[in-house]
Amino acid sequence: MKILFFGRLAESLGREVELALPEPGCTVAELRLRLGGAVASPAVRACIDRAMVPETTRVLPHHEVAFVPPLSGG
């Protein structure tokens, strides 16, 4: 599956990476551990289908997953 990155994460990791998801899926926390590095920072939030989700949410193959640094609009 594709994992998307935004802001400073996109600059260091690229806009997206391809990752093989284990058959039964995994939690956001497990996915974060596999990606490691800057994604491990607690300031980085996970999104599924364009909404922020908690760490216990299950990631499934049809989901659009993104990791985003703190938001800064305005």
Next chain:
Amino acid sequence: MQVRLVQGPFRPDEELASFIAGLEGDGAVVSFIGLARPADAEGHEVTGLLLDSYAGMTEASLDGIARDALARFPVSAVRIVHRCGAILPGEAIVFAAAAAPHRRAAFEAADYLMDRLKTDAALWKREDGAGGSKWIEPTAADRSDRERWSA
């Protein structure tokens, strides 16, 4: 509710004029325009900003903020126009406006819109200057401004 995410420059004066033209019987309009500063917090020259966005999520976050303002204050209309992409110093980044029968609600709703945009809009801002590039995150002041509305 009038919300737009735009790639290129926009004219805040035209936004205000068309916002006012669409009102029916309101007595108060408050608008805010955020401009890209030519210097960073330390006074170093900024040559441009980059606002990274997430198609779908960014628009939804702006919609949510506008909807929350309409639900929270006795205002009849709000408008948010936000830039994304590359922005030059002096250009408008954001236009936020609220209209109401009376001024207090319009002032408060416009204030609320901006506090929410600073911390809850799905945008990521980078300042580019002669000394390099720096990703901007909400400051402690931005977060405490946002907290004012949590009660």
